[in-house]
Amino acid sequence: MLTAFTGCCDRTPKFMSLSKRKERKTTEDCGEIVYPSVASFKAHTQNVNSLVLFNPRVEENENGLKDAENEASETELQEVGFSEEPAKLDLDDANKRSKVLASCSDSIKLFDLKDCSLLVNLENGHERDIKCLTVAEDLNFLFSGSRDCSLCAWKFNFGHSKLLYKLSNLHELIITSVDFNHTTNSLLTGSRDSTVKLVDIESQTCRQQFQKVSRNLVTCVTWIPNSFTDFVQTSEDKQVYVWDTRQFEPAVVFPRKNWIQTSCDVAPNGSICISSSNGFDSEGCEATSWDLKAGKMLYEYKSHAQTVHRCKFVPESSTHFVTVSNDSTVNKWDVGSPSNPVDTKRPPTYSGLISLAISRDLNVYAGAVLAISLP
Numbered sequence: 001m002l003t004a005f006t007g008c009c010d011r012t013p014k015f016m017s018l019s020k021r022k023e024r025k026t027t028e029d030c031g032e033i034v035y036p037s038v039a040s041f042k043a044h045t046q047n048v049n050s051l052v053l054f055n056p057r058v059e060e061n062e063n064g065l066k067d068a069e070n071e072a073s074e075t076e077l078q079e080v081g082f083s084e085e086p087a088k089l090d091l092d093d094a095n096k097r098s099k100v101l102a103s104c105s106d107s108i109k110l111f112d113l114k115d116c117s118l119l120v121n122l123e124n125g126h127e128r129d130i131k132c133l134t135v136a137e138d139l140n141f142l143f144s145g146s147r148d149c150s151l152c153a154w155k156f157n158f159g160h161s162k163l164l165y166k167l168s169n170l171h172e173l174i175i176t177s178v179d180f181n182h183t184t185n186s187l188l189t190g191s192r193d194s195t196v197k198l199v200d201i202e203s204q205t206c207r208q209q210f211q212k213v214s215r216n217l218v219t220c221v222t223w224i225p226n227s228f229t230d231f232v233q234t235s236e237d238k239q240v241y242v243w244d245t246r247q248f249e250p251a252v253v254f255p256r257k258n259w260i261q262t263s264c265d266v267a268p269n270g271s272i273c274i275s276s277s278n279g280f281d282s283e284g285c286e287a288t289s290w291d292l293k294a295g296k297m298l299y300e301y302k303s304h305a306q307t308v309h310r311c312k313f314v315p316e317s318s319t320h321f322v323t324v325s326n327d328s329t330v331n332k333w334d335v336g337s338p339s340n341p342v343d344t345k346r347p348p349t350y351s352g353l354i355s356l357a358i359s360r361d362l363n364v365y366a367g368a369v370l371a372i373s374l375p
Contacts, residue, residue, distance in 0.1 A: 268313065271318065
């Protein structure tokens with residue numbers, strides 16, 4: 001079963017079971033099928049801008065793992081409606097825990113997807129709301145970019161999570177996207193100041209700034225899987241760029257689209273890139289696939305009625321991807337079949353869906369997100 005986690009503009013997390021075998025509800029006004037919530041609780045006070053899933057390692061410390069039992073304060077647990085008694089945690093059990101979901105708005109909240117418990121609330125790093133997240137899973141590092149133009153590096157170790165360092169004024173404007181290369185341990189940051197930078201996480205310095213392209217207000221950056229040097233970037237100038245870190249200018253610039261490109265992702269085999277676009281009243285509101293080897297557009301995928309905020313390939317699949325939109329729908333697509341989505345789900349919310357994380361092995365939901373099961 002495929003589970004998609006989406007962050008919502010209504011700031012209210014809901015826990016839903018959306019299996020087709022479950023009870024469904026039809027709205028009276030338009031006959032549209034929605035899927036009822038199993039539970040609802042409040043975790044964030046602002047829009048959920050970004051989500052990442054990862055499987056952390058638990059590390060010993062000088063106080064032992066015993067101190068990690070109080071992973072969230074009693075007040076926090078009561079506010080989000082969880083049990084007052086945090087689960088006991090030892091090293092063997094912790095290493096067997098399910099994946100962790102990190103979500104961000106004005107702070108970063110991390111949830112255990114196995115029992116929907118709040119693990120950690122990371123704050124006091126950024127001065128303004130957080131726009132993007134990425135994770136270095138092998139290092140247990142979490143990186144965040146913010147409206148305050150800074151980059152923060154966090155060390156995640158359950159109850160002992162902490163801020164490692166902060167790079168203030170890394171960019172001149174909002175940091176809109178960050179992505180970590182697990183092959184080279186390199187970090188990319190993109191900003192509305194029209195620049196992309198390569199950050200050395202060890203020396204905590206900017207290793208390289210790529211050529212500043214006029215009007216290239218960066219919306220998303222993502223490394224090409226298994227590549228040491230290449231990454232894809234989308235922009236408010238309606239274009240998709242492919243960069244090579246050995247050069248200071250774009251290696252490939254795809255034909256300009258008619259709408260702002262809001263996000264991008266690359267297939268696990270590294271051959272196809274997808275991008276999403278803004279729009280309204282079914283104009284624009286599309287996803288586009290690009291052939292990275294041939295340097296040309298493949299297909300356009302039109303079904304949404306409002307801006308498509310995020311697109312992401314299904315893990316370990318180069319043939320299926322998922323899109324989420326301001327029209328409150330989640331679509332699953334086959335790359336080779338652009339005419340209609342494979343499946344469409346309409347969660348019980350009337351706010352836009354603005355962030356996305358996908359997992360194949362989980363069917364539970366945690367914190368400021370909507371969980372939607374797709375076949």
